[in-house]
Amino acid sequence: MPVETHQPQRRWPFVARDVERAAVRGAIGAVEAGGALVIGPAGIGKSRLADEVVTARGGGRVLRVHASEAGRDVPLGAFARWSSSRTRAVDDAGGAVAAVVRALTAESDPDVRAVLLVDDIDLLDPLSALVVHQIVAGGLLDVIATLRSGQPAPDFVRTGRLTRVDLEPLGPAAISALLAAVLDGPVSSITVAFIQRVSAGNPLYVRELLGDALETGALAVVDGLWHLRPAQTASQRLTDLLDARLRSTTPAERRALELLALAGQLGLSWLHELCDPEAVESLERRGLIVVRRDGHRLPAGLAHPLYGEILRATLPASARLRYSRTLADLYERTGARRADDLLRWAVWRLTGGGGFDPAWMTEAARRATLLRAGAGLRERLARHAWQATGAVEAGLLVCAAQFDDGRFADGYRTLDRLAATVDSDEGRAGVALTRAFYLGWGAGRLDEALEVLEVAGAGVDGPVWRAELAAQRGMLLAASGAPTEALALLEPLVEDGRPDELRAAAAGGMAFMMAGRFPEAMRLSRRAYQLIAEADREHRDSGVLPGLAGLCVRVITDAGHPAEARDFGGAALRAAAATGDAHGLAWITAGLASLELPAGDLDRARRHAVEAAAYFRQVNSPIGLGWVLAIGLLVAVHQGDSARAAVLRAELASTRPELRQVRMYHYEIDRAVAWHTAHTGDPHGACVTLAERARHWAGRGAVMPVVVICNDLARLGRPDLAAAVLAGVTVPDGWPLGAAIQAFVGGGDPEAAAERFLRLGFTVYAADAMAAAAVAAGGATRDPARVAAAAAALAARCPGLHTPLLARAGTGDRLTRREREVALLAARGLSNRDIAERLTVSGRTVENHLARVYLKLGVHGREGLAAALSMPTAEN
Numbered sequence: 001m002p003v004e005t006h007q008p009q010r011r012w013p014f015v016a017r018d019v020e021r022a023a024v025r026g027a028i029g030a031v032e033a034g035g036a037l038v039i040g041p042a043g044i045g046k047s048r049l050a051d052e053v054v055t056a057r058g059g060g061r062v063l064r065v066h067a068s069e070a071g072r073d074v075p076l077g078a079f080a081r082w083s084s085s086r087t088r089a090v091d092d093a094g095g096a097v098a099a100v101v102r103a104l105t106a107e108s109d110p111d112v113r114a115v116l117l118v119d120d121i122d123l124l125d126p127l128s129a130l131v132v133h134q135i136v137a138g139g140l141l142d143v144i145a146t147l148r149s150g151q152p153a154p155d156f157v158r159t160g161r162l163t164r165v166d167l168e169p170l171g172p173a174a175i176s177a178l179l180a181a182v183l184d185g186p187v188s189s190i191t192v193a194f195i196q197r198v199s200a201g202n203p204l205y206v207r208e209l210l211g212d213a214l215e216t217g218a219l220a221v222v223d224g225l226w227h228l229r230p231a232q233t234a235s236q237r238l239t240d241l242l243d244a245r246l247r248s249t250t251p252a253e254r255r256a257l258e259l260l261a262l263a264g265q266l267g268l269s270w271l272h273e274l275c276d277p278e279a280v281e282s283l284e285r286r287g288l289i290v291v292r293r294d295g296h297r298l299p300a301g302l303a304h305p306l307y308g309e310i311l312r313a314t315l316p317a318s319a320r321l322r323y324s325r326t327l328a329d330l331y332e333r334t335g336a337r338r339a340d341d342l343l344r345w346a347v348w349r350l351t352g353g354g355g356f357d358p359a360w361m362t363e364a365a366r367r368a369t370l371l372r373a374g375a376g377l378r379e380r381l382a383r384h385a386w387q388a389t390g391a392v393e394a395g396l397l398v399c400a401a402q403f404d405d406g407r408f409a410d411g412y413r414t415l416d417r418l419a420a421t422v423d424s425d426e427g428r429a430g431v432a433l434t435r436a437f438y439l440g441w442g443a444g445r446l447d448e449a450l451e452v453l454e455v456a457g458a459g460v461d462g463p464v465w466r467a468e469l470a471a472q473r474g475m476l477l478a479a480s481g482a483p484t485e486a487l488a489l490l491e492p493l494v495e496d497g498r499p500d501e502l503r504a505a506a507a508g509g510m511a512f513m514m515a516g517r518f519p520e521a522m523r524l525s526r527r528a529y530q531l532i533a534e535a536d537r538e539h540r541d542s543g544v545l546p547g548l549a550g551l552c553v554r555v556i557t558d559a560g561h562p563a564e565a566r567d568f569g570g571a572a573l574r575a576a577a578a579t580g581d582a583h584g585l586a587w588i589t590a591g592l593a594s595l596e597l598p599a600g601d602l603d604r605a606r607r608h609a610v611e612a613a614a615y616f617r618q619v620n621s622p623i624g625l626g627w628v629l630a631i632g633l634l635v636a637v638h639q640g641d642s643a644r645a646a647v648l649r650a651e652l653a654s655t656r657p658e659l660r661q662v663r664m665y666h667y668e669i670d671r672a673v674a675w676h677t678a679h680t681g682d683p684h685g686a687c688v689t690l691a692e693r694a695r696h697w698a699g700r701g702a703v704m705p706v707v708v709i710c711n712d713l714a715r716l717g718r719p720d721l722a723a724a725v726l727a728g729v730t731v732p733d734g735w736p737l738g739a740a741i742q743a744f745v746g747g748g749d750p751e752a753a754a755e756r757f758l759r760l761g762f763t764v765y766a767a768d769a770m771a772a773a774a775v776a777a778g779g780a781t782r783d784p785a786r787v788a789a790a791a792a793a794l795a796a797r798c799p800g801l802h803t804p805l806l807a808r809a810g811t812g813d814r815l816t817r818r819e820r821e822v823a824l825l826a827a828r829g830l831s832n833r834d835i836a837e838r839l840t841v842s843g844r845t846v847e848n849h850l851a852r853v854y855l856k857l858g859v860h861g862r863e864g865l866a867a868a869l870s871m872p873t874a875e876n
Contacts, residue, residue: 001625008114008185009123009705011570012178012182012207012318013178013181013182013355014045014048014052014171015044015170015174015176015178015181016170016171016174016177016808016818017049017052017167017176018693020038020165020166021049021052021053022037023163023165024038024050024053024054024144024165025034025053025164025201026163027144027162027165028053028054028115028142028143028144029845032139033113033140033142033143033857034141034142034143034163035136035144035145035161035163036140036143036144036145036162036163036164036165036166037060037121037145037146037147037153037157037162037163037164037165038050038144038146038147038165039146039147039148039149039164039165039166039167040146040148040149040166040167040168041148041149041150041190041202042148042204042255043202043203043204043205044167044168044169044203044204045145045167045203045204045255046119046146046148046167047119047146048203048701049053050117050119050144050146050164050165051117053144054115054117054144056837056840057112057115060113060114060115061107061111061113061114061115061790062115062117063104063107063114063116063117063118063141064076064078064119065116065117065118065119065128065710066078066119066120066122067118067119067120067121067122067123067128067609067819068120068123069079071125071838072123072124072440073125074125075093075096075125075126075128076096076097076100076127076128076678077128077265077403078118078125078128078188078257078659078813079100079104079128079437080122082100082104083096083099083100083103088482090310090848091730093127094271096127096208097127097130097134098134098672099130099775100131101131101135101140101217104116104135104140105135105140105141108436113141113142114140114141114142114145114845115142115143116132116135116144116196117139117143117144118132118143118144118145118146118553119145119148119304120148121144121145121146121147121153121154121157122147122148122152122153122154122713124154128155129154130715131146132156133154133156133651135281136156136161136162136716137156137161141198141443141617143159143162145162150287151550151748154228155665162270163802164726165419168201169200169201169202169862170181170194170196170201170202170215171196171201172193172201172574172577173198174201175192175195175196175199175206176189176192177199177796178203178206179191179192179195179206179210179226179751180294180607182210183210183219183226185221185224185225185226186224186225186226186607186780187226187608188222188226188228188229188230188585188611188614188615189229189573189574189576189577189585189589189611190227190577190582190585191219191226191227191228191290193574193577193578194228195209195210195228197305198305198306198309199305199306200304200305202304203771204401205306206332207531209778210703213228213343217229217518219262223610223613223614223617223618224610224613224614225611225614227611227614227634236743245286245288245309246307247312248284248739249283249288249607250279252275252276252278252279253279253282253283253288254379255274255275255276255279256271256274256275256276256279256280256283256289256290256309257283257288257302257307257311257786258315258319258323259274259275259323259326259327260289260300260301260302261302261307261308261311261312261752262315262320262323262324262327263344263350264301264308264344265301266299266301267297267298267299268280268298268299268300269298270330270334271300272328272332273330273370277827280300283469284300287303288302288303288307288359289301289303290302290303295495307486312379313837318535320351320522321351321352321353321551322345322352322482323352324348324349324351324352325348325349325352325353325354327344327345327352327556328348328349328350328354329354330346331344331345332345332357340441341357342360342363342364342367343364343367343368343371343373345360345364346360346361346364346368347377347382349361350380350381355506356384356388358385358388358389361384361385361388362380362382362385362389362391362393362397363393364381364385365378365381365382365385365394366393366397368381368382369382369397369400369401369753371579372576372583372584373579374580375401375402375404375405376401376405377398378397378401378404379398379401379402379405381397382394382395382397382400382401384400385397385400386398390421392418392421392422392424392426392427392431393430395414395417395418396418396430396434398414399414399415399418399679400409400434400785402414402812403442403540404583404619406619406620408442412435412437412582414819415431415434415435419431419542425460425461425465426462426465427462428456428459428465429456429460429462429465429469431456431466432452432455432469433453433456433468433469433472435449435452436449436450436452436453436472436476436721437449437472440476440479440661440662441479441623442621443660444622444623444661445661446476446479446480446661446662447661449476450476450477451472453472453473453476453746456469457469457470457473459716463626467493467501467504467554468501468503468629469491469502470489470490470493471490471501471504471507472503472507473489473492473494474486474487474489474493474504474507474509474511474592475503475506475510476662476709477509477511478490478511478514478625478664479506479510479662479663479664479703480508480661480662480663480664480666481514481663481666481702482700482701482702483512483514483515483695483700484515484700484701485510486507486510486511486514486815487511487512487515488506488562490504490507490508490511491508493508493523494508494520501531502531502532502671504513505524505525505527505528505529505531505665506524507519507524508520508521508524509522509524509527509528509551509552509555510664513525513551513554513555513558513662513704514701514702514703514704514705515702515704515732516703516706516707516731516735516736516738517732517734517735518555518558518559518560518732518735518738519735520721520735521555522555522558522559525551525552525556525871527549528552529548529549529552532548538833548587549568549569549572549576549584549585549587549588549591550587550588550590550591550592552568552569552572552589552591553565553568553569553572553588553591553595554563554591554594556568557594557595557736558704558737559736559737560735560737560740560760561759561760561761561871562595562598562599562760562761562762565595566592566595566596566599567818569588569592569595570586570592572584572588573588573589573592575782582615582618582619583615583621585611585612585615585629586616586618586621586624587612587620587624588609589608589609589615589628590608590612590616590624590627590631591608591626592604592608593605593608593609593628593631593632593635594631594668596608597631597634597635597638597764598762598763598764598765599761599762599763599764600764600767600797600798600801601798602638602639602798602799602800603637603800604633604798604802605631606635606636606639608629608634609629609631609632609635610632612628612631613625613628613632614630614656615861616628622655622657623665626652626655626657627668627669628664629648629651629652630652630668630669630671630672630673631672631673632644632648633645633648633649633652633672633673633676634668634671634672634675636648636678637672637675637679638675638764638800638801638802638803638804639801640678640798640802642679645676645679648688649673649676652673657669665706666854667697667702667708667709670690670693670709671690671708671709673686674686674687674690674693674716675712676714677714678716683716683717683804685818686716687713687716687717687718687721688721689727690712690713690716690721691709691713691718691721691722691724692721693709694706694709694710694713694725695725698725698729699726703729703730703731703732703738704726705739706725706726706729707726707729707731707738707741707742708741709725710722710725710726710745711741711742711765713744713745714726714741714744714745714766714768714772715765715777715803715804715805716804717805717808717868718744719803721773723745723746726742726745727816735769735875736756736760737760737762739756739800740753740756740757740760740762740765741765743756744757744765744769744772748774749773750769750770750772750773751769751770751773751787751790753769753792754767754769754770754773754790755765757769763797763798764798764803766794767791767797767798767803767806768799768803769792770787770790770791770794771791771795771803771805771808771809772805772807772809773791774787774788774790774791774810775785775805775808777808788809788810791806793808796823800821818839818849819852819853820843820850821839822835822839822846822849822850822851822853823846823849823850825838826837826850826853826862827862827864827865832846832850850862850865853865
């Protein structure tokens with residue numbers, strides 16, 4: 001994988017604090033003076049929030065006071081600037097305080113009230129605190145003060161005279177936005193999850209982590225995506241910052257901290273058993289560990305994830321072995337009560353050494369596979385279990401880890417060893433299912449995979465295993481783009497609508513999707529995901545895990561529910577990132593990329609496509625890579641990015657997708673190639689070829705690809721070709737997107753089709769349908785200007801969108817980014833002043849932008865603008 005080590009632009013934007021910023025602004029923006037108290041832990045951004053608010057005011061003085069531990073014993077030390085000369089002749093404290101207050105208020109502009117900004121208000125000396133109290137009580141100035149969490153506030157603060165604003169740690173979405181802005185490029189979800197976990201959402205810690213990672217080269221661009229090597233730990237600067245608290249501990253306290261660093265968390269009673277209870281209590285009092293109630297349990301853990309990073313990095317090897325054995329012995333003595341406990345026990349036992357229960361080790365290996373733990377750890381666990389038991393199940397877990405690690409030759413050798421020893425239906429079926437899965441999905445050798453399953457089916461007597469083999473065959477046939485053949489095998493297995501076998505449910509969801517039967521596809525895909533979410537699934541189901549969430553995203557999207565698909569995919573993405581599941585991340589982000597393109601967020605679609613491609617390269621999946629390269633090519637063409645499109649077209653050609661028999665994603669490749677061919681000057685040839693591909697898919701019973709391709713034909717300006725293809729295809733009931741495409745292709749009322757697309761959330765399709773209506777309106781009696789304005793308004797919702805229909809209608813991406821922002825805010829009812837404050841521009845600038853927007857969209861004033869942008873909103 002190509003690695004770039006260039007340094008990014010070092011920008012640190014202020015993100016995800018809109019609510020808190022509005023609260024502070026509201027507290028100081030009234031007619032009468034007010035104030036806000038911003039509370040949060042060190043490094044959370046309290047001072048930055050205050051600075052952002054006062055900077056955006058656009059006028060008035062800012063009187064800054066920085067309290068400190070060193071100055072809290074100096075009377076009026078925080079206000080030395082105002083007290084040194086003016087209070088020299090004042091003997092009593094009250095007079096000195098009054099003099100400082102007069103000095104401060106004298107610096108305030110009579111027209112724009114000054115703001116007193118006090119950092120660390122708890123560190124003020126008593127007289128300085130009295131100054132602030134009098135200013136707040138008298139309403140003399142606006143006041144913004146900051147206070148570190150857990151520190152006592154002055155009495156006047158607790159009276160409620162200052163509005164309390166709590167700053168919470170940044171969440172995953174905010175961390176992702178921050179990293180992308182600072183690094184000036186997309187960041188892998190695994191990297192975001194790691195930094196979120198280690199920093200616990202603290203912006204200061206994020207900055208230190210990034211600074212060190214960039215300096216050491218641990219953070220680099222891999223295949224267009226910023227990626228942090230997993231071994232990266234806390235920076236030296238951050239270690240120095242936090243290690244001062246750790247260095248002050250006693251040996252007994254250090255033992256407790258190191259045990260928790262290895263264990264993650266321990267029940268309080270167990271921690272007392274292993275360590276001095278008084279040392280544990282001392283650590284809790286000092287805020288180095290926390291104890292939280294979890295049902296009937298009282299788990300203890302380190303107060304911040306970075307403590308664990310520092311402790312593990314400095315832990316001697318001998319101590320690591322000793323602690324690991326101690327923890328493993330403890331769990332064996334008390335019993336691992338939860339599945340996660342068992343996995344941790346196995347890791348400690350392998351690290352610390354000693355005998356183990358083979359059944360426990362096998363279960364731990366199964367659990368590691370289910371959780372998509374690292375392939376190296378999974379193979380170690382499974383190999384120990386296999387050597388101890390000789391069980392086929394453990395051998396298959398070894399094989400799965402080898403394949404997922406890209407060691408295909410080792411995986412096939414392991415399967416050969418297992419095949420020579422199996423003597424039961426379960427063993428024969430298990431080996432065949434695993435071999436067929438990796439032959440089909442991994443190598444794309446579908447014919448060989450189907451033959452393996454057919455031979456195994458003839459040698460298996462049990463109905464359960466025969467059904468499993470049939471389900472796998474159905475899945476591979478669906479993957480080959482032959483849903484009719486697949487459903488002949490699968491419908492008997494899912495006829496009750498609620499199958500209990502994961503493989504049958506997942507295969508059915510895939511086959512029904514390709515056939516365009518989305519009610520069944522939705523039901524089975526959701527059932528499959530429900531089954532995989534249940535605890536203690538057997539290892540034989542693990543093969544469908546990586547693509548299942550991505551499949552669900554695609555099914556839900558194409559069924560006509562993109563908002564639901566986005567929520568589902570986002571949750572699945574966070575779960576996969578938390579466990580470091582590169583396979584899952586690849587398929588999920590690819591699904592999200594295919595969602596965001598028709599929804600109109602082209603920039604997000606591009607980022608998802610770049611990330612998915614990086615993961616597919618990482619896990620060596622040419623099938624998935626071909627799919628997401630096609631999505632990326634579609635995005636590039638829709639953005640008018642000819643250079644990027646050419647690069648992606650070349651890479652797509654180099655993957656040789658025509659040589660691979662898993663063809664369910666080939667229709668996406670057909671679409672992407674056609675759009676690029678049209679974009680580069682041969683729209684007629686592109687559409688003729690695309691229509692031929694649509695007929696090919698129709699001949700295989702793959703209705704969904706046919707309908708989607710016909711939508712492309714109409715959007716490329718050839719609704720005649722699309723209508724001719726669709727004339728021989730029946731669009732199944734219960735598929736709203738298919739019905740909307742059929743209405744669009746029919747050409748009777750593209751404006752009505754646009755409304756249907758928009759209600760479903762497919763804004764790009766809606767924009768093109770309205771553009772088609774605008775083109776048709778040129779010779780009709782309807783108002784061409786109104787339809788063109790509606791098409792332009794829809795295009796404005798999809799920043800950067802370029803399509804042939806929009807170009808023909810003259811309604812392409814004519815608004816600049818700032819004009820779009822102003823137009824959308826005005827349509828929501830914001831005044832020019834509100835818009836100016838929101839965008840930090842002048843009122844005259846807003847007026848000028850609106851004048852240009854009215855001209856470009858052909859509307860008259862705000863009322864006309866609202867009408868142009870008031871298409872029906874997405875139901876989702």
